[in-house]
Amino acid sequence: MRKLIAGNWKMNGLASSLAEIAVLKGATGMATCEIVVCPPFTLIEKSSQQLKDSNITIGAQDCHPQTSGAYTGDVSAEMLADAGARYVILGHSERRVSHHEADALVASKVVAAHKAGLTAIVCVGETRGERDDGRALHVVGTQLRGSVPAGSSSSNMAIAYEPVWAIGTGLVPTIEQIEEIHSSIRKALEERLGEDGRNVRILYGGSVKAANAAEIFAVANVDGALVGGASLTAADFAGIISAVGQVG
Numbered sequence: 671m672r673k674l675i676a677g678n679w680k681m682n683g684l685a686s687s688l689a690e691i692a693v694l695k696g697a698t699g700m701a702t703c704e705i706v707v708c709p710p711f712t713l714i715e716k717s718s719q720q721l722k723d724s725n726i727t728i729g730a731q732d733c734h735p736q737t738s739g740a741y742t743g744d745v746s747a748e749m750l751a752d753a754g755a756r757y758v759i760l761g762h763s764e765r766r767v768s769h770h771e772a773d774a775l776v777a778s779k780v781v782a783a784h785k786a787g788l789t790a791i792v793c794v795g796e797t798r799g800e801r802d803d804g805r806a807l808h809v810v811g812t813q814l815r816g817s818v819p820a821g822s823s824s825s826n827m828a829i830a831y832e833p834v835w836a837i838g839t840g841l842v843p844t845i846e847q848i849e850e851i852h853s854s855i856r857k858a859l860e861e862r863l864g865e866d867g868r869n870v871r872i873l874y875g876g877s878v879k880a881a882n883a884a885e886i887f888a889v890a891n892v893d894g895a896l897v898g899g900a901s902l903t904a905a906d907f908a909g910i911i912s913a914v915g916q917v918g
């Protein structure tokens with residue numbers, strides 16, 4: 671399966687950051703994987719114009735479940751598509767925590783994304799406490815069942831497993847822990863989507879760097895990465911993208 675490497679800029683990036691995208695465009699022409707950059711809303715239109723004739727596509731970091739209406743400050747999936755986005759990250763733990771997003775809301779956003787023709791990157795992952803209590807598999811399974819709506823398929827959805835305790839901390843689960851969760855996600859997707867569940871890309875996210883990417887990409891059922899901090903500079907992100915080429 672062709673790997674998907676997505677960069678989540680979170681609330682970072684000004685017009686001057688488009689220079690990084692220009693460098694990335696130059697550095698990734700020969701990449702063997704699919705590359706997505708998810709800048710803040712304010713840069714979606716400009717960056718997608720800039721990347722028109724490249725192998726990099728643009729994604730967003732959230733959308734509202736409705737198409738339009740009296741929702742001050744929100745942005746719909748249709749607006750994102752109109753601005754040039756092709757992907758949208760949904761259910762990121764930072765939104766689940768700071769915006770109290772529950773699985774049902776995430777699922778309704780995924781439906782909206784699909785309606786707008788966007789591919790959803792649906793995030794799941796346990797906290798440190800949940801892992802220490804031996805509940806990681808259970809928590810991730812519950813999030814997955816609740817956040818993936820009917821109509822999802824390998825062509826309109828990827829899953830990102832992002833243990834909350836590994837995000838921005840420099841901590842990474844062991845290879846065995848990644849393998850265990852990714853294989854349980856694969857099993858759940860097959861139960862849910864039948865044969866097509868085998869083709870859904872399952873990304874790992876949480877402190878992915880150029881130095882650990884090749885090892886992570888070699889794990890069974892790891893079909894790419896969702897990268898935060900190391901996606902902010904073209905040099906770091908290109909290092910992760912080139913690690914895909916090191917995996918057979």
Ligand code: 13P
Binds near residue numbers: 897
């Ligand atoms: P870091 O790569 O900075 O740990 O962030 C991961 C993440 O949250 C991507 O969505």
